[in-house]
Amino acid sequence: MEVLLERVINGRVLKAVHGDITEEGTEAIVNAANSLLKHGGGVAGAIVKKGGKVIQEESDRIVSERGPVPVGGAVYTTAGNLKAKYVIHAVGPIWGEGDEERKLRSAVRSALKLADELGLNSIALPAISTGIFGYPKREGVRVIVDEVIRYLEENPSTSLKKIHFTAIDGETAEFFKEEIKSLT
Numbered sequence: 001m002e003v004l005l006e007r008v009i010n011g012r013v014l015k016a017v018h019g020d021i022t023e024e025g026t027e028a029i030v031n032a033a034n035s036l037l038k039h040g041g042g043v044a045g046a047i048v049k050k051g052g053k054v055i056q057e058e059s060d061r062i063v064s065e066r067g068p069v070p071v072g073g074a075v076y077t078t079a080g081n082l083k084a085k086y087v088i089h090a091v092g093p094i095w096g097e098g099d100e101e102r103k104l105r106s107a108v109r110s111a112l113k114l115a116d117e118l119g120l121n122s123i124a125l126p127a128i129s130t131g132i133f134g135y136p137k138r139e140g141v142r143v144i145v146d147e148v149i150r151y152l153e154e155n156p157s158t159s160l161k162k163i164h165f166t167a168i169d170g171e172t173a174e175f176f177k178e179e180i181k182s183l184t
Contacts, residue, residue: 004177012152014145016180017124017166018173022050025083026122026164028076030111032129033059033089035068037075042131047087051080055087071097072106074114084124088114092129095136101143104129108147115160122162127172138175141165145179 001019032043037059039048058077074090090111093103115123129135165176
């Protein structure tokens with residue numbers, strides 16, 4: 001894990017991190033999930049591989065009881081063997097389905113609201129939708145960071161004190177760094 005940039009904005013610590021989100025020590029990590037919460041590849045596959053099958057079992061139970069998670073929505077499970085306490089599964093849009101920016105903002109906001117409801121003070125987010133879902137990386141990162149800032153401004157009493165933007169690939173981690181650096 002390499003912290004590329006750390007800034008304090010409105011009393012909250014924002015970090016751009018180059019590394020494996022499954023190694024984050026935050027209270028929750030966000031999984032870029034699909035609506036059926038089938039965690040086969042990408043970030044989701046890595047989370048279940050390292051965290052254990054309990055994450056997939058809890059996810060299956062959620063879908064069986066409530067149905068698929070809508071695009072823009074989020075649910076949480078425990079984190080199994082991970083350092084985090086929770087995995088928040090946020091469903092981002094597939095590029096090309098329409099209204100992608102609004103849906104991505106909704107997924108980010110849903111994840112942050114869940115973290116708040118759980119009373120968490122730290123969370124790590126990946127670049128939701130920018131992998132196999134095809135959202136352009138630079139644009140996706142811009143939207144994610146912007147939505148986090150909006151959420152913090154609109155919810156000054158949020159329990160969240162530390163937000164990590166974590167990416168395993170260097171290019172995406174650099175995009176997170178650039179976005180955080182550009183904040184005033």
